[in-house]
Amino acid sequence: MNLNLLRTLSKNNNRNWLGMISLLVGLLAWYFITRYSGIPNFILPSPFSVWNRLLKALGDGSLIYHTSITLSEVVLGLAVGTIFATIVGYGLAKSRSLERVLSPYLVASQAIPIVAIAPLLVIWLGDGILSKVVICALIVFFPVLVNTIVGVRAVPTALYDLMNSLHASRAQILWKVEVPASLPVFLGGLRVGATLSVIGAIVGELVDAEKGLGFLLQLGDFQFDTPMVFVAVFMLIALALMLYGIVTYLEKRFLKWQEKI
């Protein structure tokens, strides 16, 4: 092992420690605020009461059940939103006229507060999983779309010239040039979309709650069980972190070739 590598490793380890210390300080601060500020438990529960509530919800199976419901909505919404955004984004990147036709709608769609139209989507699409998946997909759509357009447009023209000189087919240009070249920017958009998708599912669940983490949030609020509200919020954070981690892993896996350049 050479010296440079050792230095880098020890630097990374230091940074990991910094993260751990930051979390620990945050937890301690939270504990001391609840312990000495006199803020009642139903306004700000202590880390211990949240931990105990988490164990109870894990023990009776309710947390796993509701988390799995939300996760399935998130994964479906993310998949649908990403597929549509990629197809539309590629079309828009390739055709300026199509972009002119569609862009007013696309930009306007982003100005609509999703919370406000969620009840309407429930009326239009029914109160099953479909409305949640669509809300989720709508939130995921824009960041993935924008990054797809930017990614595809950023492909250097020299690469097209090279492929054309080799008489490459349309499909070959797509798979051998456009996809790999735009992948870094596309995955950046997916990372944002994946984190936002959790919000989409929750917005849907808050409208007509009978299951999912959005339901747990509302039930906790209705019963003044604030530790339960915190447990649901932390599960949402965990879901978002997990999705973010998966996309980051994909980036490392598929963009290895970049490091070699």
Next chain:
Amino acid sequence: MFRKFVLIMLGMTLVLAGCSNNPSANGTSGLTKIQLPMGYIPNIQFAPFYVAIQKGYFRDAGIEIDFDYKFETDGVKLVGAGELPFALVSGEQVLLARAQGLPVEYVAAWYQQYPVSVVAKSDLGILIPQDLKGRKIGLPGLFGATYVGLRALLFEAHMSESDVTLDAIGFNQVDLVAAGQQDIVVGYAENEPIQLRARGIPVTEIRVADYVELASNGILASEKVIKENPELVRAFVGAFLKGLSDTIANPEEALQMSATYIPNFADLDANVQKKVLETSIEQWKTDRLGYSDPQAWENMQNVLLDMGLITEKLDLSKAFTNEFIP
């Protein structure tokens, strides 16, 4: 750097201290300013409060009201934390809050009947709770007063949740019935049935209050204000009950007086507004306004225990009191 941090924290503390709403803080007019969480949007159902202000009952009691149309549970928490003295809440909220240790007490009943109804399209012939067996019922969610009301109705009819299929549909009952997506929904007696009939959709209604007496909407106070300033509680309840009495006696006058408090009131269907007020008045009427029947609280506790929303019996004598009503 540390000094800067301390200064920022100090600034935040001061801002937060400024936000806290102390009922003893006097307004410019020498009146005690009270921020009152209503738990719903401005609506003709709040006519007793609008009338009490218009007729100067609150002013005469030394109180200036600032309506706050926030969520019901947020109002309960603020009262529980001693930040606000009063809030308008439904009966089950009082027991759920006390079960979690919130120091709150219900000091005056407003609704004598629990206002929740099961509403069904007329052609289904749903007239009694037993007719609901095997049916799909839409309700805002598996929480809240509508859920509690439905479960109480099923409980009284010796049925359980498994005898019906519950479908969470958000607060979209009227639209979904009108669109043909739902046939039976749970809502409020003074809202959904009236709105649906106004749209020309004939419906039948099973009122929870016809089957079981449950502690319903009323005034919640913090134990802090009850202990430190019982005269304020008495004055507030007294002024409200005068407004309630006048509204029941003269609904026409109440409608006119409420107009300025409800946005776009002139554009709303006058007949619907009148009907909403009439139906509400039916649920407010009683021999002794403001009175809480201990049996209604006992019944509510039994329903919440059956639903598993509370796990053990509470000391109901601390949950409500009749000592502040005339």
